Amino acid sequence: MTEERIGVYVCHCGTNIAGTVDVEEVSKWAGEKLKKDGVVVSRDYKFMCSSLGQELIQADIKEKSLNRVVVAACSPHLHEKTFRTACQKADMNPYLCEMVSIREQVSWVHTDKRVATEKAKALISGGVLRVAKDEPLEAIHVPINPATLIVGAGIAGIQAALEIADSGFPVYLVERDSSIGGHMAQFDKTFPTLDCAACILTPKMVDAGDHPNITLLTLSEIEQVDGYVGNFTVTIRKGARYVKEDVCTGCGICIEKCPIKVIDTNFEAGLGYRKAIYRNFPQAIPKYPAIDTEHCTYFLHGKCKACQLFCPTQPNSIDFEQQDEVIRIEVGNIILATGYDLFNSRRIPQYGYGRLANVFTSLEFERMCNAAGPTEGRVFLRDGITQPKTVGIIHCVGSRDKHYNNYCSVICCMQSLKFAHLVKERTGAEVYEFYIDMRTAFKDYDEFYQRVLQEGVNFIRGRVAEATDAARLPGEEGKLIIQAEDTLIGKQRRIPVDMVILSAGLEPRADSEEVAKKFGISCSSNGFFIEKHPKLDPISTLTEGIFIAGACQGPKDIPASVTQGAAAAARVLGRIQSKELALEPIRASVIEERCSGCRICNDLCPFNAITFNEELNVTNINQALCQGCGTCVAACPSGAISGTQFSDEQILAQLDGILSLPINSGKVKTLESVPA
Amino acid sequence: METNLQTSRTPTFYDEVIRDTPGGDPNLEMCIQCGTCGGSCPSGADMDHTPRNLFAMINAGMKEDVLRSNSPWYCVSCYYCMVRCPQEIHITDIMYTLKRMAIKEGLYRESSASEAPGFSETFIHYVENYGRSFELGLATWHHLRYHPINAIRMASTMGLELLRKGRMDLTPTRIKNMPQLKKILKKAKAIGGTT
Amino acid sequence: MKYGYYPGCSLERNAIAYQQSTMAIAKPLGIEFIEVEDWNCCGATEYFAIDALAAYALVGRNLALASQQKLNGDRNQLVAPCSACFLNLYKTDHYMAEDNKLNANVNEALAAGGLHYDPGTVKVRHLLDIIVNDIGYEAIAERVTKPLFNLRVAPYYGCMIVRPASIESFDNPEYPTSLDKLTHSLGAEVVDFPLKAHCCGGHMTQISENTALELIRRLLKNAADYDADMIVTLCPMCQLNLDAYQENVNKHFGTNFHIPVLYFTQLMGLAFGLSANNLGLGKEFINAKPALDKISSEPLKKQRRKKRPPKETLPMPTMPEES
Structure with a gap:
């Protein structure tokens, strides 16, 4: 085994870190005191993430033959990718670069400079011991299915669907209501220009309805989502309309003849009536009516059939025997535009x-x-x-x-x-x-x-x-x-x-929590879907391959919804065109000889990546499905599951490093408590 | 009227109001000046400042103007403002606090409701000495003090009718363990402050 | 069912009819009230204006006594029929739990009298709450022997039974319905009374009579606009203001209201067939007899079938009960 040659790089982040942590002292300390742990160089720099900062690291890798790097800066959420890429360009395996957060976890939560400086040292010491145990890894590449699922066909969903379909890729546009258009279809005028809402919306609806690349599924609900980015399998329940879409001409005679009038609490917001066989509005897409079985006399009492009687098509378009259909589709990306x-x-x-x-x-x-x-x-x-x-x-x-x-x-x-x-x-x-x-x-x-x-x-x-x-x-x-x-x-x-x-x-939609759970994303405390970053990434979620657009992310007007729909589409198109996606190689794996076959982990996996081999009486983990969340690792009573990059060895080494500092041995007594 | 507007809200009147309002954080700093309180108040028409206006004045440090206001004394404790306040400000409790402060500073005398504290004081006189309230004594004393003519009218019409219908006592009732209550109240007053 | 009972000063005299009728209906409903021994005044709305801590300690003594006497065992539920008493007891318990400093100070004061109170140990409830929630509308309807058919009643809640609202509030602070449903279960016709939770004027009768008279006038006018035969209430202060000051209102505004104001317990007693003498009837200023004489033994024939609205009429929003 080659000897570890570790470089430590301490970032000032302007005054963000340097204002509270004595970065020069930390850097000097690491260069001297961590020499025994393999540190051969330690530097501090004003902005480590700048090109010059990165070049500093790359030069050291080459000149000082570094084989591991620790960057003490912001949270890995922000710049892990930057530094790993920098290392990779200098021919080092990117997974041998560790980040230590001394901004979010130190300078931003402490006020006492002395204490903050000591804590930064402890965390860096942990990072150094841990990086020594890191293994070189290769990113996992997955193909991206070019089809996209869009849930919700209001203005945001329609916009996203058209952007993707116009670029030549298939879209499944799923809508819960009997026709598309969402709330915008209910409005008369739109502010501030007082455009007629229908005049600007219906052309888009017609486009979406006719588009060769768009499969429109109305009266439909998502039942289940399996798989992962690039390769989702989605189960959709398409509700029975009781009208055959392949024969119906949308002439509307059935609606005229239906004797049952009910208050329309959905499209008319309770202010008007509709028949038991209905169409939301004259320009509805699709044009076919649907039967409301809760009020239809035939469904309630077994007779009437006026709609069928008067239907002029051959064969008759009314089909009281129609059943819900369960459809399974394969898509690479999903955009949620479920509205409000x-x-x-x-x-x-x-x-x-x-x-x-x-x-x-x-x-x-x-x-x-x-x-x-x-x-x-x-x-x-x-x-x-x-x-x-x-x-x-x-x-x-x-x-x-x-x-x-x-x-x-x-x-x-x-x-x-x-x-x-x-x-x-x-x-x-x-x-x-x-x-x-x-x-x-x-x-x-x-x-x-x-x-x-x-x-x-x-x-x-x-x-x-x-x-x-x-x-x-x-x-x-x-x-x-x-x-x-x-x-x-x-x-x-x-x-x-x-x-x-x-x-x-x-x-938020009454069932937003439930929907979020189905797609593996989260809701904020007020119930709207949470975006990946409120400013820099308002259309992504923390789950790869799931995007959000429109009012499901927070209250917004039509222009903002259209913007988000288009933005989400652009992101998806980028993914589709790159054809494959590199995933973090952070995966769990089973050490078969230790597995007792107890199956405790089997039902815990949120990504359905775990299967059980009855023959060998051991558990297997599918490396493509596994997202590296670590649930099974923590649950295994025999310690038979190991998480790449989170092995016991790595974590214990990190703890040893943190605990080796005097700050933890009672010599520094005034460590303030970190605010909750 | 000239008023010295305070440029900083700390550490003064604003903090005193919060400190002297028991029952958890009264959320006074959360006021968005929406006026739901002033709009909801049943006696709002008789107030010289709406509660919303008072809160802005408290924020500006206009202590004397606030304590001279008749508004707290017109508060009927209906709690409409408090349940409707979108910011969950303990408005009714703050009104009680302002009453206490106005008495302490003697500024209530300059408000148009200058006799209001007298009623409360008479009420309390009976409670502190008997442990029970005493409607006849309360009404009579209060009216004799402020509206002698009203007192006669009260006694001759409503009072008599209440007596006749057995709805009023001629003498107050006293609780048994009055010494205990007196000790408790004395201690409470000695602890002082308001909370 | 046993409950601790805190009558409050008003029920001893001014609201004696409330006390008598409460006791009268307790028996047929199977309720036993055990009075807190040596209770004191709750301080009404007055003490808090003078000395907050003394006021909380005054109320605290009642809670401490009720807690110590364990009037209905471990449930330790304390029933107050007067809304002001109910609020003061409830609020003191609640604020002591919320505010450690207040809790410590109140207990320091109580200790001077050899008492102690741990917030949360006594559950304070209004009389109406236990009647509608513990007994229930159906059980009440079963006790009715003389239904109040043809009597149009405006249920009036006032303020302090429903406000300030808390998680535990048993009714809506803006548009309560429990007294409506109770009145309905007695056979009476219930007026959907818009001002049902508005203020009766409280102590303003003493401080600024004109302010109070205006507040009383609003309520009487609204009840009259809705053709109510009477107002039914659950608070001594509301009853006193609407009843005893009604003539003053008429004089002051040149109006001619004659709307009797009874306690809900009195109406319950009548519907249960109890003797009027035991219900404190006749103690009201505005004689309730003419209104009570309207009660008929049979429900009036449903007044003509609801006319179908013209076809242009837009549908009304559905309400939760209907949908």
Whole structure:
């Protein structure tokens, strides 16, 4: 065995580390005191990650024949790849380079320079002893399946699907609802330009529906996800539509003839009706209707069949015997674009939604304004005939409130301004907006606020206390009264109105936790999917090959959703075009002679990489499926599973190194506790 | 009226208000000035400053103006502000704190609710000496002190009716172990402060 | 079922009808109330305005006594019928648990009287809570022998039974429904009373009568707008303000309200067929008899089938119970 020749490189990170750790002293100390452990050179440098810093290491590898490197700098999350690549370029095996975090784990969590310096030394000592035990490894290369699964066909999902499909690669676009388009398809106008939502969305929907590279699966849910980046196997349940898609012409006669009318709580947001056989809207993609078995007389009572009777196609398009279909597909990458749910305004009883007829949610109002909606775009009170003369719009319903959602829902200010404009345009009514802060960031948004100001809308800065029908003062009888403090004058005000619109916030989907678990990703405390990095990588997740786009990652408007959809697609396209992906060779392996065949590890693997060999009575681990998480390593009672790069030998050596310092032997007494 | 605005919130009035409000962190520093409290207050119309406004004044260090305000005395302890506050500020408890501070500094006398503490004090007089409240004595003393004419009206109409219906005692009831209660209250006052 | 019982000063006199009716319905419901021995005043809303620690110690003495006397064994549940007492007892227990310094100080004061209280040992509950949750609406309906058919009742909760809200609150702080359901189970017609949890004016009758009269007027007007025959309440202060000050309101505003205000326990007693004398009826200022005379022995025939709304009408949002 060749002798270890280790180089230690201590980074200042400007003042990030050097402000709290005496880096020169640490470097000097390592060069002297760790000589016995194989350290032949130790240096400190202002920015080790800079080209010059990397060249310093590379020069030492060549000139001083280093065969191992320890870089004491930031977290390996950030620059491990940088330094490993640098070592590799200097013909050293990249896995013989270890990083020691003296920024996140030392300088950023301590204030006492002396203590921080000692702790940095201890961690470096651990890194040096550990690197000596590291083995040279080769990255695992996996092929990438060029097909992509996109879950959710709202504007973000559609955008991503079109970007990938237009580049010539296959896409499976899976949607839970009976047609695609998501929330955007429900809207009438979009802020700040007041484009007709349908006019800009339907061309994209048609494209997605007709695209030779897109397989559209509606009424479908993901059941199971197996495999790993590049090679996922996904099981999808395609719900029965009870309409044969290969014969149906979408003529709509069945809908006309169906005798059952139910309140449509989905697409019409409860404001309108649909039949038991229905299509969300005239331009729906796909155009085929679907039967709602919960309300269909045939499914409830075994008779009716009006739809079948009147269906003009040959053969008949209605198929009451249709069953759910379970489909298995193979894809290389997955984009989740599952969108949002609207905050349930019933949770705030003092706003009267559900009790007071003329309190509407934002989504109800969107449907009301939509020319294809229940009132054909006319703004009416709940009676369906009376135009309001006064309208109050309440911002932040369920948002910015610790009792409900602690975050700002981003879109509500602009949406409320849009509503004010639409009310004015269609009824000429007096409009009052009740807001806490007016948030009109982004291009042309504040200009829209200016425009609405100019249109004569009244703005009251105060969060609404209550909306009530309890009249107290003259002029309030028969009205809804909005009570709030006008904080700009410091007085309580009661504004009698005919109609109240609640700008309800955006929430994670009710089943977001469940969906996250299915795809092996995580949700933040408020329930939205967590991105890999909030600034630098908002579309990736910590699970390789799973990307997120649109409102499932956090509240956002249409332009932002489209941007993320396109960005996720670009990332996926890059992956597909590189054809294969290098994976970290961090894997678990079974030392067969030690395995007792107890099978404790068998069910623990989150990646289904473990199988059991009945014949030999030992466990096997599939090296392609294993992600190196270490669960089985920790669980094995016989110590028969070893994790590459996390072997007992490596970890014990690291501990020896850390514990060898006086800081741990009672000589330094004032080690502050690291904040939790 | 000239007011010296404090440029830094520490270490003064702002901290005192927080310190003297028992029951865990009152979250005063979290106020976003949304006005839900002022909008919800049933007696908000009679207050010279809404609670929201008071919190901004506390933040600006306007101690005397705050303690001269009639607002805490118009608080009816309905807790609407507290359950609706999106930032979970203990608004009602802070109102109690401001009442205590206004009494301590004597500034309540300059508010339009200058007689309010008197009512509380009369109430407490009975509690501290009998262990029970005494409605007749309370109403009579309070009104004799502040509204002699009202007292006569009260006694002649509502008071008489309450007596007639057996809804009012002529003498207060005393608990058995009054010495124990007195010791407890004396000790509590000796510990001082408010928490 | 046995419970510790803290009547509070009001129930001894001003709210004697509440006390009498509570005791009267306890028997048919199988409830036994064991009064805390030598309890003292809860301090109402007054003591906290003068001396916070003394106020918490005053309430703490009651909790300590209840804890020591273990009135209903290990459950140690303490029932208060008065909302202000309920809140003060509940809040003191809760704040002592939240705030170590307060806990230490209160106990230091209690020690001067040879007492000690560990927060959490007594579970404080409002009378309405145990009646609707421990007895239950169905069991109550079973006891009803004289249903209150044709009586339109506005259930009024006031503030301190539902606020400030905590995780353990037994009803919604904004739009409570337990008293509605209870009233319904007695056969009465329940008014969906928008101001049901708004303030009755509290002690403002003493401090700024005009403020109080306005708050009382709002409630009476709203009940009248909704054609309520009477208001039913669960708090002595609410009853006193709405009942005894109703004439003052009429004088002050030139209104003509005559809405009797009874305790829910009185209505329960009537529905259970108990004698009016045992329920403290007649102690109210606004005579309840004319309203009670409206009670009929048969439910009124369902007033004409609900008219189908015109076809233009947009559907109302579904509510949780319906969907």
